[in-house]
Amino acid sequence: MKNYIYLSFLILLISSCGSLEKYNAEILELHTPVELHEDIDKTYIRLKRAHPKLYQYISKEELDFKFDSLKKSIVSPMSSKAFYNSMAPVVKTIGQGHIGLSSPNLRRTKEERKEYKDKKFNFNTLQFENVENKVFVTKAKGVDSLLIGSEVLKLENETTQELIARYNRNIASDGYNTTLFDRIVASRLNRFYKMDKGFLDSLKVTFKQRDSVFSKTFKWENKKKKQDSLSERQKDSLAAIKPIKLTKAERKIKKDSLKAVREFNKVYGYNSQSDTFNRDLRFVGKDSTVAVIKILNFTNGDFKTFYKETFKTLDSLKTKTLIIDLRDNTGGRVREINEFYGYLTDQEYVMYNPSEVTSRTPLMKSLMSNTNSGFTKAIGIAIAPIIVPLEVLRTKKKDGKLYYRLHGVRPLAPKELNFKGDVYVLINGSSFSASSLLSTNLKRDHRATFVGQETGGAQNGTVAGMTRGYEMPNSKVKIRMGVMQVESPYKVTPDGYGIMPDLEITPTVADRKAGVDPEIEWILKDIELKK
Numbered sequence: 411m412k413n414y415i416y417l418s419f420l421i422l423l424i425s426s427c428g429s430l431e432k433y434n435a436e437i438l439e440l441h442t443p444v445e446l447h448e449d450i451d452k453t454y455i456r457l458k459r460a461h462p463k464l465y466q467y468i469s470k471e472e473l474d475f476k477f478d479s480l481k482k483s484i485v486s487p488m489s490s491k492a493f494y495n496s497m498a499p500v501v502k503t504i505g506q507g508h509i510g511l512s513s514p515n516l517r518r519t520k521e522e523r524k525e526y527k528d529k530k531f532n533f534n535t536l537q538f539e540n541v542e543n544k545v546f547v548t549k550a551k552g553v554d555s556l557l558i559g560s561e562v563l564k565l566e567n568e569t570t571q572e573l574i575a576r577y578n579r580n581i582a583s584d585g586y587n588t589t590l591f592d593r594i595v596a597s598r599l600n601r602f603y604k605m606d607k608g609f610l611d612s613l614k615v616t617f618k619q620r621d622s623v624f625s626k627t628f629k630w631e632n633k634k635k636k637q638d639s640l641s642e643r644q645k646d647s648l649a650a651i652k653p654i655k656l657t658k659a660e661r662k663i664k665k666d667s668l669k670a671v672r673e674f675n676k677v678y679g680y681n682s683q684s685d686t687f688n689r690d691l692r693f694v695g696k697d698s699t700v701a702v703i704k705i706l707n708f709t710n711g712d713f714k715t716f717y718k719e720t721f722k723t724l725d726s727l728k729t730k731t732l733i734i735d736l737r738d739n740t741g742g743r744v745r746e747i748n749e750f751y752g753y754l755t756d757q758e759y760v761m762y763n764p765s766e767v768t769s770r771t772p773l774m775k776s777l778m779s780n781t782n783s784g785f786t787k788a789i790g791i792a793i794a795p796i797i798v799p800l801e802v803l804r805t806k807k808k809d810g811k812l813y814y815r816l817h818g819v820r821p822l823a824p825k826e827l828n829f830k831g832d833v834y835v836l837i838n839g840s841s842f843s844a845s846s847l848l849s850t851n852l853k854r855d856h857r858a859t860f861v862g863q864e865t866g867g868a869q870n871g872t873v874a875g876m877t878r879g880y881e882m883p884n885s886k887v888k889i890r891m892g893v894m895q896v897e898s899p900y901k902v903t904p905d906g907y908g909i910m911p912d913l914e915i916t917p918t919v920a921d922r923k924a925g926v927d928p929e930i931e932w933i934l935k936d937i938e939l940k941k
Contacts, residue, residue, distance in 0.1 A: 430517050437514045437886050440487035447481050449882035450497065453889055456880050457509075460775070462766040462811075462895050463873050467505030467585050467906050476500050490514050490885040497887065498580035505906065507584040507842060507867065508874045508892035514885070515608035526630060533600060533613050533628040535684065538562065540596030542919050545570040547617075551685060557617060557626075559922070564616040565603060570596075577602045583866045584846075585906025589839030590866030597738055597840060677719070679711025689716050691723070695934055698727045702930075704735040708742030708844045714749055721753045721827045730831045731937055733930070737836050737862060741843025744875070744896065748818045751851055752825040754833060754858075761818030761851060765875055765894040770805040770812060771798055772876050772893045781879030781888055814894055816875065832940075833858040834933050837909060841865040843874055847896060849909045854900035859936075861929045862915055865908035871897025 441449075454477050457464055465473065480500050488496070494513040501511055536557070537549035545562040562570050574595045583590035595602055604610070612629045656664065674680075679688025688711050690704040701724055724732065748761050769775055774797055777790030790797075804815045835849060835858045846867025852858045853869070875894025882888070913932065921928050 430519060433886070434516050436884075437490040437516065440489055441493065441884050442487055443484045445884035446484050446488060446493055449493070449885050449887065450477060450481055453497075453880060453882060456878075456889075457504075457891065460768055460878050460893050461506070461509070461873060461891055462768050462893070463506070464504065466873075468503055473504065476503055490887060493885045494887045495580065501889070502580065502582040505582055505585050506873050506892065507582050507590070508872065508877065508890070510581060510890050512888045512890070513605055514887060515605070518609060528633050529630040530633050531610075531613075531628060531630050533615065534604075536600065537684065538596045538599050539922075540574065540593055541917055541922055543571060544919060545574070545596050545599065546922060549684070549686075557619075560617040560619040562599075562615060563618050563623065565599075566614055570599070573599070573603065573606075577606070583839075584842075584868035584872050584908070587839070587864060587866055587868070587906070587908050589864045589908065590842065591839070592863075593738065593838060593840040594740075594842075594866065677712045677715045679706075679709070679713075679716075681710070689713070691720050693729075694733070694930065695937075699730045700733065700934070700937060701727075701729045701731070702733045702735055705739055705845070707739050708746040713743075713746045717749055717753055717825075718827075721825065721829060724829060725827050729829075731834070732829055732831060733834045733836065733933055734858070735836045736841045736845040736849065737838045737929075738840040739842070739845035740840060741845055741867070741874070744844055744847070745817055747844050747848040748822060751848060752822060753828050754852065755824050755855060756828050756830065757855075758821045758823055759851070759855075760821050760899060761847070762816055763897050763899055764806070764813035764815050764819050765896050767805065767812050767814045767894055769893070771801045772814065772878075773801055774798055776876050776878045776893070779879040781881050781890075814875075816894070816896065832937075834936075835860050836862050836929050837865050837911060838863040839866045841908075842867040843872055846872065846909060847898065850898045850900060853909055854898060859913075859933075860909060860911040861913050861933060862911050864910050864914075867908055868906060869909045870901050870905050871895060 464470075477500065480497060484493075484496065491513050494511055498511045501509060532551070532554055535551050536547055536554065538545050539548045547557045547560050547562065550557050564570065565573060577595045578591045581591075581594070612627055614625055614627045616623065616625045675687075678690065680686075681688065686706065688706050688709065690702075692702050692704070694700050694702055703720065744762070751759060751761065774790060774794060778787055782790075801814075806813050806815070833852070835852060837845075837849060837860055841849065841862075842865065846865045846869065849860065849865060850869050850871075853860070873892040873895050875892060875896050877890055878893050879888055879890050915929050915932060917928055
């Protein structure tokens with residue numbers, strides 16, 4: 411068995427060491443119609459094999475027709491990028507937000523990557539928001555913080571409206587939802603642009619601030635800037651200053667302080683790249699009776715400690731109203747929303763039905779996807795003797811279909827410090843996946859008042875849980891798809907729409923310029939009216 415594992419590692423690692431030059435040549439060359447037809451056929455086969463709800467929002471006959479029409483439309487050689495732009499709108503019609511294509515870009519050599527290892531491209535740290543079809547900078551670091559509030563007019567010679575319209579043609583929301591497209595591309599404009607253009611040495615961006623239009627060219631800069639501004643005398647003076655030697659007690663205080671910061675960052679999910687915390691608790695209004703929990707996504711960090719400490723704080727302060735801000739929360743771990751919900755109910759609860767799947771070993775198939783590295787596949791083979799039996803035990807066949815048991819399909823007990831006050835939930839088009847699943851259960855139990863926009867994630871569930879990738883053999887275009895139907899026992903009609911707000915509010919440019927959060931403002935007024 412040990413020799414088998416070692417041999418598997420060796421074979422997969424060798425097979426993964428493909429020629430960089432060969433790969434780059436393949437994505438630059440024009441692919442024949444025969445090659446692209448092969449890519450289409452093989453991709454559709456994998457969708458049918460892996461996706462449990464492929465025809466939830468489109469009939470088999472209609473989807474067959476669309477793929478067949480795509481093949482017939484390709485009669486001359488195409489580049490990989492042109493092929494991606496032809497195929498992505500067809501895949502979009504499936505209406506599953508976790509299915510998406512990505513266009514291949516040139517790979518850089520080891521020397522090229524090393525050259526930029528200690529450099530940063532500050533455009534990637536900017537954060538954006540689409541308000542009334544205009545893109546604004548909402549967050550930036552260092553000197554770029556002066557750009558906050560500026561409207562982004564162009565990237566190079568293309569307007570942001572042109573870019574957003576083009577990128578929206580290639581991505582899907584869940585079902586028939588449209589609010590996702592108002593926000594998601596703008597909030598991830600850096601990533602979409604990088605996937606579209608590939609690696610950039612520089613980027614000219616045109617901004618508008620008040621009535622002034624100006625341009626800034628972003629270039630790669632050293633992460634640690636040298637103190638070039640210091641004169642030689644200043645440098646000599648600084649060098650002559652001996653560092654202060656700390657006492658044992660002072661060293662311990664410093665050590666404990668650094669440890670406390672690390673623990674805080676872990677609990678609140680600090681992201682050093684964006685300089686943001688994944689979770690946040692604050693209070694609004696005149697006193698501590700109204701709390702706001704902001705969750706950017708349900709991913710990194712020690713969520714159990716965060717919720718335990720948070721609801722202990724709310725209990726001690728006698729907080730009467732809780733606002734849960736799920737705006738622009740694109741999802742994450744189902745275990746986290748299971749934990750969170752336990753603090754929002756005083757009843758035993760079931761979060762999901764068993765998840766429909768097409769394989770008894772979805773995790774193993776995900777690990778062995780050809781989009782993964784040889785090392786990842788080797789790890790998959792090494793842990794297969796442990797993972798496969800556990801996966802098989804989690805699946806059950808019923809009425810000719812396979813179902814996978816996620817954490818939350820069995821009744822869960824409420825937490826001891828569950829919140830008993832009023833709950834409001836803020837949602838918008840970028841509330842997706844796990845954040846929509848949490849909202850669905852809150853809606854089911856009439857536990858909250860929803861304010862904002864329809865969520866981008868469907869109310870009746872989504873195909874996610876785990877994802878599987880596939881790289882097409884000729885064009886090298888990749889597809890990613892969810893493989894588990896994760897849904898609440900609570901269903902609504904018609905199917906294919908997100909959680910609808912009890913009060914619909916869409917922020918305006920005037921709101922942003924005035925520094926007003928209209929959703930929060932309405933909630934505070936509603937609380938006063940109830941008094």
